[in-house]
Structure formats: structure tokens, C-alpha cells
Amino acid sequence: MDDATQKDLAVYAKQSGSDLAAVRNKYRGLKTFEEVAAKLATDYAGTYVNAGYFESGQADVWVRFTREPEQSALDLLRNLPYDVQLQYGAPLNAADLEVISEEMFSAVAKYPGVATVVSETDPADDSITVTYRLSRGAAVDEALLRSTALSAGAARSVSKNIPVAVTFVNDPNLAVGSDSPGPRESPTALTSPSPGWAPSRSADQSVLTAGPSGGPRPAP
Numbered sequence: 001m002d003d004a005t006q007k008d009l010a011v012y013a014k015q016s017g018s019d020l021a022a023v024r025n026k027y028r029g030l031k032t033f034e035e036v037a038a039k040l041a042t043d044y045a046g047t048y049v050n051a052g053y054f055e056s057g058q059a060d061v062w063v064r065f066t067r068e069p070e071q072s073a074l075d076l077l078r079n080l081p082y083d084v085q086l087q088y089g090a091p092l093n094a095a096d097l098e099v100i101s102e103e104m105f106s107a108v109a110k111y112p113g114v115a116t117v118v119s120e121t122d123p124a125d126d127s128i129t130v131t132y133r134l135s136r137g138a139a140v141d142e143a144l145l146r147s148t149a150l151s152a153g154a155a156r157s158v159s160k161n162i163p164v165a166v167t168f169v170n171d172p173n174l175a176v177g178s179d180s181p182g183p184r185e186s187p188t189a190l191t192s193p194s195p196g197w198a199p200s201r202s203a204d205q206s207v208l209t210a211g212p213s214g215g216p217r218p219a220p
Contacts, residue, residue, distance in 0.1 A: 153166070
């Protein structure tokens with residue numbers, strides 16, 4: 001682990017109130033994990049979704065695919081210094097998820113009366129949240145705005161629908177400084193009728209244990 005990473009982890013531990021030794025242990029294979037994730041995203045672009053760390057649980061990290069990965073991908077994962085929870089069954093790969101998210105972001109950003117917009121994807125379930133702020137005094141049909149964004153995203157999907165949950169949030173305080181005059185309003189949210197995808201409920205999962213003897217075994 002290089003000096004820059006060590007310093008970043010020390011800052012993270014201090015800010016989060018975590019034990020530094022525990023943080024260092026958790027991210028002991030960070031560089032290798034990032035390199036493997038980047039290779040998966042390149043070599044298995046059609047099936048790879050994303051990857052990340054668990055806060056706690058039976059595995060250290062998770063890696064998600066749209067379908068059961070090839071043996072060569074499993075061999076890459078076994079080289080990690082972590083126990084890896086393998087998830088597959090996600091409806092969208094990383095590229096498709098990004099395209100749909102960006103398309104909805106663009107549709108909202110271009111909509112008359114919208115001042116600011118942010119689009120984020122939740123790695124826990126691949127759901128998309130589009131947060132926006134309307135221009136002061138703008139009269140906007142928000143139902144039509146959301147419908148327009150959903151239609152734009154669906155048009156870029158191979159299946160012509162959005163198989164993950166999408167939430168639109170009208171946040172009057174988005175990108176507004178704390179010294180702005182006037183009262184701060186509460187954001188309102190509306191989730192689309194998309195069914196979403198929750199790996200803890202519907203995905204096939206297994207765990208690859210760290211080390212050369214590690215093989216896939218069912219997750220409880």
C-alpha cells in the first residue's frame with residue numbers, strides 16, 4: 001500500500017471515527033481490487049456491472065454480473081486477498097446502466113424550468129436517483145418532466161424499459177449555498193413503478209474464499 005493511500009485511509013479513519021488498524025485491514029488489497037475491477041469492466045463489459053466493499057458480513061467485497069461469469073473471471077477473483085461475494089442476475093451491465101442514467105439526466109437537465117440536476121446510481125441495488133432543482137418561479141409539470149425522463153431512458157435500453165427502480169427528487173436546496181436567503185424547503189421524492197432489482201432477494205449469489213483453495217460455495 002503506497003504512502004498516498006495510507007494517508008487517505010488515516011484521514012478516513014479519523015473523520016469516520018473508525019479504528020485505523022481495522023480500516024487498513026479492510027482496504028489491504030485496495031489497489032489489487034481496483035485493478036481486477038477495471039479488468040473485469042474491460043474484458044467482460046457485456047456482463048460486468050460493478051463491485052464494492054461490504055461494511056460487514058460473511059464476505060469482504062462483492063462483484064456483480066448480469067449472468068454467471070466465465071471461469072476466467074472467477075480465476076481473477078480468486079487471486080484477490082479477500083472473500084468475494086459473487087452476484088449475478090442483474091438486469092443491466094455497467095455500460096447500459098450508465099447510458100440510461102445519463103439519458104435521464106440529460107432529459108431533466110434540458111427540461112424548461114430546471115435549474116440544476118444530479119443523477120446517481122446506488123451500488124446496493126443499481127437503482128437510479130435523479131435529483132433536481134427548479135428555477136425560482138418556474139411553472140413545471142413535474143409529472144410530465146418525470147415521464148419525459150423515463151421515456152428517454154427506456155428508449156436507450158435494449159429491452160425498451162428500465163428494469164431498475166428510478167427515484168426523482170425535487171430538492172429546492174440542491175446546489176444552493178447555506179447563506180442563501182429565504183427558508184430551506186424539504187425535498188419531495190417520487191419513485192417510478194419500475195420493479196427494481198435487489199441482489200439480496202433475487203440474485204444468484206456465491207462466495208469465493210480468499211487464497212488458492214478458495215472455490216465457490218452457496219451464500220446463506
